[in-house]
Amino acid sequence: MSAGALSQDIGTPAWQKELSRGFRHPRDLLAALGLSERWLTAAQSGHEDFPMRVPRGFVARMRRGDPHDPLLRQVLPLAEEQDSHFQFSQDPVGDLPAMTAPGVLHKYHGRVLLITTGACAINCRYCFRRHYPYGDAHAARQQWVPALSYIRDHPDITEVILSGGDPLTLPDHRLAALAEQLQRIPHLQRLRVHSRLPVVLPQRVNTALLDWLTGSRLQPVLVLHANHANELDEQVHHACRRLRDAGVMLLNQTVLLRDINDSVAAQTALSERLFTIGVLPYYLHQLDRVAGAAHYLVREEDARALAATLTERLPGYLVPRLAREDPGAPAKTPLSTSLHG
Numbered sequence: 001m002s003a004g005a006l007s008q009d010i011g012t013p014a015w016q017k018e019l020s021r022g023f024r025h026p027r028d029l030l031a032a033l034g035l036s037e038r039w040l041t042a043a044q045s046g047h048e049d050f051p052m053r054v055p056r057g058f059v060a061r062m063r064r065g066d067p068h069d070p071l072l073r074q075v076l077p078l079a080e081e082q083d084s085h086f087q088f089s090q091d092p093v094g095d096l097p098a099m100t101a102p103g104v105l106h107k108y109h110g111r112v113l114l115i116t117t118g119a120c121a122i123n124c125r126y127c128f129r130r131h132y133p134y135g136d137a138h139a140a141r142q143q144w145v146p147a148l149s150y151i152r153d154h155p156d157i158t159e160v161i162l163s164g165g166d167p168l169t170l171p172d173h174r175l176a177a178l179a180e181q182l183q184r185i186p187h188l189q190r191l192r193v194h195s196r197l198p199v200v201l202p203q204r205v206n207t208a209l210l211d212w213l214t215g216s217r218l219q220p221v222l223v224l225h226a227n228h229a230n231e232l233d234e235q236v237h238h239a240c241r242r243l244r245d246a247g248v249m250l251l252n253q254t255v256l257l258r259d260i261n262d263s264v265a266a267q268t269a270l271s272e273r274l275f276t277i278g279v280l281p282y283y284l285h286q287l288d289r290v291a292g293a294a295h296y297l298v299r300e301e302d303a304r305a306l307a308a309t310l311t312e313r314l315p316g317y318l319v320p321r322l323a324r325e326d327p328g329a330p331a332k333t334p335l336s337t338s339l340h341g
Helices: 003-010 014-020 026-032 037-049 145-152 172-183 207-214 234-245 264-276 300-313
Strands: 099-101 104-108 111-115 159-163 190-194 219-225 249-255 280-285 321-324
Touching: 026 037, 099 145, 104 145, 111 145, 145 172, 159 172, 172 190, 172 207, 207 219, 207 234, 234 249, 249 264, 264 280, 264 300, 300 321
Parallel strands: 111 159, 159 190, 190 219, 219 249, 249 280, 280 321
Antiparallel strands: 099 104, 104 111
């Protein structure tokens, strides 16, 4: 290794090194879990359409030898992804019509979402942005200038949401610069970050992240994305403790996924585990109908019945709000938990 390469490696944050070590091909993932290559043909086909990516630490939480492990089922491409369904589209939540500046989505009153990057630490197979044109439509492409101008020109905006991709795949110095510019906009009050990294790559929660996230006048909110209690190991607990101790509000949103977390037992365990590590359940989302993910869909009547049972069994603060996102709607659509609709 050259002196320059050695110097660069020494300066690379641990989370970036771990990110680079992730599994990038179904064959390697199947081998690591001791699974038969009979799954490989279907996985390879899906991988070519939407590349598989998963950190090694997340894979370590999977059950070896179990092709139905609830974590594995979220990331391993399956043959069903190639099926066509007329109600499933490439822009299921209406992102592109809601774009008001490059990478700026203004769907709801008082808040805007910035598509900061197309990169993720993990490519979830049900991702509603798996077809999003990141190359042309993310806010960082023009150094945030049009995005910041749009926010300045709309004093009714009080909250900015960083999304992607996953915003925490960006280096801290870039995020710190963005946070500094946002705090200069007087009508902003909150900075919200939507990220899966503290769950799938908890090393990402480091001092540099905490410094920029809590170092401005903007109130920080971090919305995690965990779908199953098995995702939340002690390293995730430690990462959440650091965030909470620094003054970051922690919420979680979950996607309801068939044969993964669509049971009372799975959702109860998830809510209880989230509270143990200092995170409040926020939303339980009906699947966004993105092309390639129809096999994950839970029928709406079953989702309502599940949410009704959770309401009976858990304290109110542990019951996430069951909702779906309808393109063009002024807010997420809450789904009644009454068995009678």
